[in-house]
Amino acid sequence: MAATAAEARFRIDAPIAPSRASRVVALDQDAATVVRRVATQPWASARFFVYDDSPGSANGHGGSADSLKLRTMDGSVVMLGETLAGVDVAVMVAADDAGAVAAQSIGAACTARGIMTAGLVLSDGDHVGRALSALRPHARVLLVPAEPDDLVQLLTALRA
């Protein structure tokens, strides 16, 4: 057994299989600031997006979950459904409930595909309750209140 230091050294030292495919979506502007900053770090396969909730866009209202529009870090528009192929985990980041509709779409799309969901609530003030309510039904794991560094730590631990 590996219960001694000497025996523990004989554990097979094989490379760990490829990283988990992760998608990170900022659901509001405050969250976008954090996600953009984290996205500049070197990640294995994580990809980062911002939910586009500009006035008049009606993004996510009425369409299918897969048709939710997200913006990549360089500003391109992609559909949620396109981003989820082969994904293991989707991380939603929110500071208020502005992205509640997007959270619902992401939750539904991930549930349909068997993708794990996580949520980080950045706010520590009045908006935390609203942000939590928006994310809770759709995130299997929630960190609240989360610091920007929590996103880094989570993605690092997931080998994203």
Added chain:
Amino acid sequence: MGDLFRQYWMPALHAEELPENDCAPVRVKILSERLIAFRDSQGRYGLMDEFCAHRGVSLWFGRNEESGLRCAYHGWKYDVTGQCVEVPSEPETGNFCANVKLRAYPLVKIGDILWTYMGAPQTRPPLPEFEFVQVPAEQTYTSKRWQECNWLQALEGGIDSSHVTFLHSGQLNSDPLFKGSKGNQYNAGDLKPFFEVADTDGGLFVGARRNAEEGKYYWRITPWVMPSFTMVPPRGDHPVHGHIWVPIDDENCWVYTFDYHPARALTGPERQAMMDGYGVHSENIPGTYRPLANKDNDYLMDRDAQRRNEHFSGIKGIAMQDASLQESMGPIVDRTKERLVATDSGIIKARQKLRKAAIALAEEGATPPGVDPAHHRVRSVAIVLPKEDSFMESTADAAKVKPGVPQTSV
């Protein structure tokens, strides 16, 4: 991390180890320091360097008499502060011994535990105020066991709620300290809980929610107070339990396990069950704190019980189910080989908080979370809430200590 632990009061011994004045001294190893504990003729407790300042002889062989511990080799004698008070070979009128003092730490009895503080005197915090050591003696019980692995991988089991559904599934309806609660049915009815990890001033609250009746969730709230105190959410009116892990060295730790009821005395059968190793306690080899089931006997693995689903892992008892798996990782698990998942967020966050606190202490001298006794006054909670409710808001009162008021439980 050792410097971080030196900011806190920690359990050093079970009070039963020094049961009376002038009893036998006890060897103690904490934070990789070899120490000797004794209780002098006036009932004062002492915890100091195990080895005589003269020739390095272990004071475990010493004589505890007349308000001091006397080395068996040449008779040098020390008081509970580590001060040498007698060197028989020196002239009686000399003051040689005034300059001889062993490194010593305070040792204070609170509840069933003798607590020590191994940090700098100027940063010594107020005494601990965990509820299990504050209630009357008839309402609390503490056991102790040796765990043969690093303290952190053991602690991480204490904040990892998702393993309960599997590893301990055989015990929820059979263990006398768990069975019969409505919460057990919710546990069994929803094997994929959702988690919320809430940052607090003293550590974390880890909430696990499962489906309950229509429109409601069953929540189990696990507090972690830094560096190593955790509580298990209660079940029915059973006593509430939890653990404190104390590093012996990098590859071993002491586990102090408690059960208490905030509002009533423990019953005879409850106390007997705890002494017999049920609940989260262990059955130890008599006269020691080593579990009867240990790595040298494969934890008394019972494959038939495993097949019957009596014990999911084949190991009897919740404490040893945890300890056996945590020890099987090796003395210090190689975390570079881990494949963590999102539901390990409580562990990820706890590691982050410990690391941050250690860095803030080293670089800024910042007092870490969990030192302030206000952080100790927490409770675990089990509760059914409407789906729209936030557990942190709804259980804010229930998660605080209220002397004499029963725990919030399902």
